[in-house]
Amino acid sequence: MDNLVKKVKLQWGNPLYSVLGIMIVAFGLQGCEKLYDLPEEQEFLSPNINYPSQIFEPIIGRTSELGAPNTDNSTKPLKFEIVNARYGDGRPVTDIFQLRPTYVWTGEYTGIETSLEEIEAKRKIEERPLFEVQESGKFVLWGASTNELITPRPADSSNLVQDRRYFDLKITNVGGERIIRDFQLIPWRELPYEPNNDINRYTGGVAPDPKDPRNPNKRDYIRPSLTNVIGAESNRNLVTNDDQKDVVVYIRPFEGGNGHNLRFSFWAPDSTAINPAKFNETRWNDLVHGFNRVNTTEYVQYDVAYPIPLTTVATKYTTGGSAKLEFAYSRLGFNNIRTTAYIGLNFKIFREGDWEIIFHFRRELPKFEDE
Template sequence: MCFNHNIHRVLKRKGNWLLIAVPFILSLSGCKKLFEVPAEKEYISNNISYGSKFYEPVLGRTALMGTLNADNSTQPLTFSIVNARFGDGRPMTDLFKTKEVWVWTAAYDGKEKSLEEINSKRKKELKPLFEVRTSGQLILWSSATDDLVEARKADSTNFPQNRRYFDVKVSNVGGEVIVKDLELKLWRERPYEPSSDFNPYTGKIAKNPVDFLDPFNKLDYIRPSRLSNIIGKSIRKELSSGDVAVYIRPFSGGNGHSLRFKFLDKDAVAINPAKFNETKWDQLIHGFNREMTKEYVQYDVAYPIPLVNIATPYASGGKANVNFSYSRLGFGGARQVGTIGLDFNIYREGDWEIVFQFRNDNPKFEDE
């Protein structure tokens, strides 16, 4: 009995109802020591792991990697990359150089009305090229580029001295665990997508896989994502995506944040973009200060394109979506709308142009 005899006599005189209440009173006040629960200790599991130990990011693009299984370890956990090394034991230091990178400070929603408004929602911060976040996710920043980091070799060999390994130290008050032997295999920069015209090993122009021994006449190229109801002027039949080559390339003379669209006929002569008379030019891309000439249409834009992986009027599925349309009267007086479009990404800041060249026949814009 943990309450004293005097208290017991008082309670007894007050009636049986008090005796019934005694257990509840004791549970709240007396007998405290009997009901004390030991403080919970910090716990860290030896089975902490990542869903995969092998990662293949592309340089020049911000990549989030790694799903952590904390196995009920007590939060919060802290993380650090340790023992970064090549397969022959040499320390791997190039990925921990620091460079400025864009970091969002407010949410981008695609409704911003100017470059200034976009840039007011982000800032440049000095960060290591590769790091682990407070969530345990691994991040390779877009600032990790070919000029700072060596990618995988151009040939198919995979010598141990070229392989990149690292460990992640996970800790809390209860202790620490090392997740060992995670591996990075880096692809060289591909500054845009689609990149079927780009050799990912050498960075040079890709040969046509159908006839790769003839690099001069059989080069691979990007094809439009959409092509419909565009009639060839000479063949009088509908053109297919194989009749159009798309080039995504830098151009000189811009302001450092420009995007230009051009159309070329089969003789590489510019087609006036105004001929695509059904195009919604002000809704084409999240760009500003549109400039239209007889040879191109150009916008001021923020890079990368798209800026984030959310659906907006200009992007979906992680890619920007552009469509160029024109209408003409077809046979029988029916109005026909021809469309050509591309889903794409551009990861590197600069002045870029996207060129659609009709290879075999020119589109017919005139009415029948």
């Protein structure tokens, strides 16, 4: 065989000999393969395919990708199929496979779209199982899921075997079949927004005060960030923490909108509205990715697409995967020095509808007037 290759190399300068040489080497290699009985390339399905974890604890109502398989060099394509879905006591599981209308992106969201119509043109609604495995082997719980469609873990915080959903995963390719057994799906109930420290994640009710959890007359609140916000009566910096909550936030649905409104309001201690115009340094056009802004003496409102933010793409409206808010106002302080006050909140809203975010000054009004 070595002599054959050498003869071909000697004649390599001649084009005819080059072509003939390549053909001779190819036939020679085939002969060597038969001579030495070398195995043909086989499809491979590794027995060591695995997932970092087989216990998934997603939050209902959010589109969540779960798990990523280590395929251990198995030949692709691989086919993944959920099989034998059952509760811990053997009852079949069917609720997570209900088909529901689900948003699926067909175009790239950039954050510079100029209308709701432009955003909606980049996604469509498809009927999908609430929980499924994708071609990549990742699992997904779709945002169309609700507490009514999928029962969350018990409100009493128990985690009994009979309440857990189990399933197996069948993986196949041309090389064979493998089943990974005993995945678990233990979903949390819906938490339709973040921050959500004001919600008891087991019951969905009001969360207790972290400093006095056994006192039924106290509760936890969402707290904004405050910079240079001075109290009109005390003339001191307002603060919000576990011990003192001068300003708190409520995120809640409201009635009477068009189904995709987002509204911002500011409340005095008696829950009457503060005119948003007092926040005179706020960049209202860049506050959220919203349209058709409406300013009133009680609120500022936008038309928006949900969820907020729409994707994980970083835009001028987001930070660290959350939408960001910054309200600002300026005033002349002592020595005629102008100071600017800021109120901020990073947030997410997962459920479509009409929502309002209220900043409640519980103890005193902020000082808007000059010294």
